[in-house]
Each structure stands twice: as structure tokens, then as C-alpha cells.
Amino acid sequence: MTSCRYLLGRNLGTIEGMISSAATSDGTASNGTVSHTHPGSLDSGHPLMDGRTADSPLITAYRGGKPSRRPVWFMRQAGRSLPEYLKVREGVAMLESCLRPELASEITLQPVRRHDVDAAIFFSDIVIPLKLAGVGVDIVPGVGPVLDKPVRTAADVAALPKLTWEALEPIREAVRLTVAQLGKTPLIGFAGAPFTLAAYMVEGKPSRDHLGPRTMMHADPETWQALANWAADASGLFLRAQLEAGASAGQLFDSWAGSLGLADYQRFVAPASARALDHVRHLGAPLIHFGTGTSELLVAMRNVGVDVVGVDYRLPLDEANRRLGGTVPLQGNIDPALLSAPWPVLEAHVREVIAAGSAAPGHVLNLGHGVPPETDPTVLTRVVELIHSISPE
Ligand code: CP3
Numbered sequence: 529m530t531s532c533r534y535l536l537g538r539n540l541g542t543i544e545g546m547i548s549s550a551a552t553s554d555g556t557a558s559n560g561t562v563s564h565t566h567p568g569s570l571d572s573g574h575p576l577m578d579g580r581t582a583d584s585p586l587i588t589a590y591r592g593g594k595p596s597r598r599p600v601w602f603m604r605q606a607g608r609s610l611p612e613y614l615k616v617r618e619g620v621a622m623l624e625s626c627l628r629p630e631l632a633s634e635i636t637l638q639p640v641r642r643h644d645v646d647a648a649i650f651f652s653d654i655v656i657p658l659k660l661a662g663v664g665v666d667i668v669p670g671v672g673p674v675l676d677k678p679v680r681t682a683a684d685v686a687a688l689p690k691l692t693w694e695a696l697e698p699i700r701e702a703v704r705l706t707v708a709q710l711g712k713t714p715l716i717g718f719a720g721a722p723f724t725l726a727a728y729m730v731e732g733k734p735s736r737d738h739l740g741p742r743t744m745m746h747a748d749p750e751t752w753q754a755l756a757n758w759a760a761d762a763s764g765l766f767l768r769a770q771l772e773a774g775a776s777a778g779q780l781f782d783s784w785a786g787s788l789g790l791a792d793y794q795r796f797v798a799p800a801s802a803r804a805l806d807h808v809r810h811l812g813a814p815l816i817h818f819g820t821g822t823s824e825l826l827v828a829m830r831n832v833g834v835d836v837v838g839v840d841y842r843l844p845l846d847e848a849n850r851r852l853g854g855t856v857p858l859q860g861n862i863d864p865a866l867l868s869a870p871w872p873v874l875e876a877h878v879r880e881v882i883a884a885g886s887a888a889p890g891h892v893l894n895l896g897h898g899v900p901p902e903t904d905p906t907v908l909t910r911v912v913e914l915i916h917s918i919s920p921e
Contacts, residue, residue, distance in 0.1 A: 569812050574774060575707055576813055581714040581776040585920075586646045589890040590777060590814035590836050592857050598882070598891070599646035600915045601716070602908060603818075604898030605639035606651045609905050612638050622667040623659055626652045629702035636706050640713055643909045644916070646892075647716050647777075650703065650770055654720025654781060655728065657762035660699075661691035663729075671734060678732030680740070682751045691762045699766065700773035707774035714777060717770030719763035721782035721819075722756040722800035729755065738787045745796040756800035764807030771811050778808055779816040779838065782829070783897075786821020786840075793825050802832040809833065816859055820897050826851050841865075841896025845884040857890025862911070864895045867903045874907070878914055 575581040585595035607613055613635055617625055625631050635651040655673045658665045664676030679685060707715050723741065730740040745752040767778050780801060785793060805815060817829045818838025830837050830852055839848045839860035848858055866877045878893075885891035893915050899908065 569810065570772065574772075574776075575710075575714065576776045580712050584646065584712055584714050584776075586714050586716075586892060587776055587814060589892045590816070590857055592889040595920055597646075598893060598915050598918060598920045600893035600912055601645040601647040601649060602639070602643075602895050602899050603649070605643065605645060605649060605908070606635050607899065608901035609899050609903040609908070610638055610642065611905075612642075622669070623653065623656065623665075626656050627659075627698045629698055629705055632698075632702040633705040633709070636702075636715070637709055639908075640710065642905065643912045645912055647714050648706065648710055649716045649779075650706070650718060650775060652699065652702075652718075654718075654725055654763070656699070657691050657719070657766040658725070658729070660695040660766075661762060662689040673728045673734065675729060675732045678740075679726075679729040679755060680744070682748070682754070685751055685754045685758060688755075688758050691765055693765065693769070696766065696769040699769045703770050703773035703775060715770075715775045716777045716779055716816075717767055717775030718779040718781055719767040719804065720759075721780045721785065721797075721817075722759035722763065722804055723788070723797045724782050724784045724819075725759040725763060726752075726755050727784050729759070738784055742787065742792070745792065749796070752796060753800075756797070757803060760800045760803040761807070764804040767804070768807045768811070771808055771813050775813070777814045777816065779818060780804060780834070782817065782819040782822070785819040785825060785829070788825070790824055790828060794828050798828055798832050801829075805833055818859070823848075823851075830856055836890070836892070838894065839896070845881065845891070846887045847884075849885075849888040852888075854887070855889065857892070858885060858888040859892040859894050860885075861896040862893065864897055864900050864903075867895075867900065867907055867911075871907075871910070874911070875914060878911060879918075882915070882918060 570577050572578060581587055585597050585599040588595040589599050616631060616634060632651045636648050639645060640648045653667060655665050666674055668674050727738045727741045730744055771778055788797060814836060815834040816836040816838055817834040819829060820840040822829060823843040826837055826848055836857045836859055837852060839845060839858055841861050841863040845858050845861060862878055862881050866874050
């Protein structure tokens with residue numbers, strides 16, 4: 529039953545992927561722009577293939593099966609909430625820390641050691657593929673990603689350098705170092721979805737309403753499509769590097785997709801997100817799609833061809849499950865704001881999330897968005913203990 533549901537999910541993903549985007553049967557993009565075209569699935573020494581992670585609680589729940597304990601991890605579990613993170617990051621810029629394999633690996637492992645979470649999330653950033661392609665970008669503390677030059681015209685898009693497979697070597701090295709330490713705990717790889725990545729590229733910096741990319745998709749749809757395709761291929765290759773080097777699942781973050789209406793999402797964004805995933809579908813690892821403010825987009829986000837939908841804190845999981853027809857494992861959705869509430873309030877909330885999630889064919893506990901930097905890390909450990917203490921019946 530478990531494997532049937534899993535296979536069904538994968539097949540649907542493949543069919544939709546074929547309709548909506550540009551994959552060929554060997555998994556390479558049909559436009560021929562992918563520089564690494566090695567087809568086929570993960571090799572036999574990969575953690576998902578050699579028995580290390582395939583039956584872990586996380587992968588079991590992602591595949592709609594019955595896990596031995598309730599799996600939990602936290603978006604942004606690595607980061608400023610941890611004193612050990614602040615210590616190793618001292619004097620090292622954010623993007624630099626992502627490109628030093630030993631350091632990126634150490635930071636990835638810190639929250640696993642401390643909290644006993646059921647997954648590591650690879651320490652990197654959605655703008656790393658830009659940086660490795662040669663685009664001038666930095667992460668300004670307290671601000672976020674800032675580009676030397678925003679990408680706004682057809683000429684700007686045409687001038688974007690191509691990300692090569694070779695440039696991703698520091699990423700593969702960091703992943704290899706990490707999975708060698710993780711044992712049976714799966715590593716989740718990730719990438720930014722084309723809309724969220726392009727939103728930073730067009731604005732040149734973080735913005736609230738993402739007016740620049742939303743104007744571009746209507747005013748200059750050809751340039752928008754070229755940009756979204758560039759971002760899809762860069763993100764897709766970045767995710768593929770992580771999965772081939774040892775990650776057991778992949779999450780596509782479309783954090784800012786909630787600024788779009790459904791019609792714009794389906795017309796201008798979903799095909800590019802499907803194209804990003806076309807780079808990795810053939811590998812057979814579970815794929816998760818997450819966004820914030822996306823309650824109205826959940827079905828469309830599932831339909832780009834993923835196995836699991838991540839839900840933000842705005843929509844109860846039983847309602848998310850209803851909208852998805854009761855067929856899709858869910859991830860989420862503890863409200864990050866409640867991490868600072870008194871313990872009895874937080875505990876009651878976590879129990880409610882578990883009850884609502886039990887309607888879905890699989891449930892991986894997570895936050896509705898990232899760990900706020902000011903979070904007391906001992907609270908996160910306590911939340912993990914609580915979740916693990918509740919039987920997965
Ligand atoms: O534990 C994890 O989740 C792993 C690592 C991770 C980071 N960024 C590390 C990071 C992941 C998965 C991301 C993805 C990411 N980056 C997203 C999608 C997820 C989301 O949060 O919605 C987005 C939108 C970005 C872009 C970005 N990078 C922002 C908005 C910021 C915050 C800027 C700030 O200083 O407040 C970053 C920087 C960043 N990425 C930090 C971390 C740990 C903080 C930088 C620091 O600690 O110095």
C-alpha cells in the first residue's frame with residue numbers, strides 16, 4: 529500500500545512534468561542548456577539506495593507510509609538561534625560560509641546533534657547558484673540577498689552567465705562530508721523556486737510585494753520567461769548536485785509565491801517550477817514544495833509534480849489536506865510566533881497541529897516558516913521531545 533501510493537505520486541509527477549515543462553526521457557532539459565547530462569537514478573552507495581535512509585521516519589512519512597516515530601525538522605534549524613552557529617560564523621561572511629565545505633557541513637550537523645531532529649537541512653542559500661554562476665550577489669546581514677545589478681531587461685537576462693556543473697563542486701563536497709557523518713539521518717537538499725529567486729534578481733534586493741517581477745511577467749512576458757527559465761535551470765542543477773552527492777530528499781522553496789494570484793501562478797510560474805524539478809525527478813528522491821501565503825495555491829503547487837506539500841502557519845493541516853483531496857503527505861505547520869509563548873500554550877498548539885495533520889496520508893512536523901533568530905534553542909529541543917513522545921498511531 530505504502531509503495532503503491534508512493535508510485536502513484538511519482539507517476540503523477542512524471543506525467544504532469546511531461547505536460548508542463550521541458551524534460552526528455554533521460555531527465556535532461558530539452559533545450560540542451562544543462563551542462564551535466566548524466567542520466568539515471570542515484571548510485572548504489574547513495575544513502576537512499578544502500579539502506580541508510582530509505583526506511584527512516586522522514587522518508588517513510590514523505591512516501592505516505594507509517595513511520596516508527598513522528599518525524600520533525602525545522603526550516604532554518606541551522607542559524608542564529610544556535611550559539612554554536614554564531615561561534616563558527618564569527619568573521620566569516622554568510623555566502624563564504626556556504627562555500628567552505630567543512631564549515632557548511634559542520635553548520636548543517638549542529639542542529640541534528642543538539643535537537644535530535646529527524647533530518648538535516650543542507651546549510652546553504654537559495655542565491656548560491658547565482659554566486660557560483662558568477663552573478664554579483666551578497667547577503668547583507670539583517671537585510672538579505674542584494675545584487676550588484678538588478679536584472680530587468682531582455683539584455684540583462686541574455687547576459688546572465690550559465691551555471692556549470694563544475695562550479696558546484698564545493699556543494700557536492702559539503703554534502704559528501706555531511707552524509708558521511710549523518711548515518712541513518714537523512715539530509716534534505718533544497719533550492720529556491722524560480723519565482724522567489726527571480727524576485728530577488730529583478731528587485732535587486734528583498735521587497736515586500738515583489739512588484740518588479742509581477743510587472744515584468746505581464747509587461748514583458750518573453751523576458752520574464754527567459755529569466756524564469758534561467759533561474760529554473762540554475763536551481764535545478766543546484767538541487768541535482770545535492771541529491772547526487774547524498775541528499776535523500778529535495779525541497780523547493782517558493783517563499784514569496786504567496787504574492788501571486790492563482791492565474792498568474794499557473795501561467796507564469798508553475799511551468800518554470802516544474803522545469804526546475806525536471807532536473808531531479810528521475811533520481812527518485814521525495815520532493816517537497818513549500819511557500820508562504822500559498823493557501824490558495826496548494827493544488828497548483830502540488831501539480832508541478834511533487835510528493836509532499838509544505839504548508840505555512842496560516843492554514844490548518846486538515847483544511848490543507850481537504851484542498852489536496854486527501855492524497856498528499858503534508859509538512860508543517862507550527863506557528864513560529866508560538867515558539868516564544870509560554871510552554872503550555874506552545875504544547876497545546878503542537879498537539880493541535882499533530883491532530884490536524886493526522887488526516888493526511890503522511891505528516892512531517894515542521895514550522896510554518898523558518899526559526900526566528902531570537903528563538904531559545906532549548907524550546908526547539910523540547911518541541912522535538914514532545915513530538916517524539918506522541919505515538920505515531
Ligand atoms: O536550516 C536551514 O533552513 C538551512 C539553510 C537555509 C538558509 N537559507 C540559510 C540562511 C535555507 C534553506 C535558506 C533558504 C532561503 N534563503 C530562502 C527560502 C526559505 C525562507 O526562509 O523563506 C530565502 C527566501 C533565502 C534568502 C535569504 N537568505 C534571506 C531572506 C536571508 C535573511 C537575511 C537576514 O540576515 O535576516 C538570508 C540569509 C540566511 N540564509 C541566513 C541563514 C542562516 C542568515 C544569515 C546569517 O546567519 O548571517
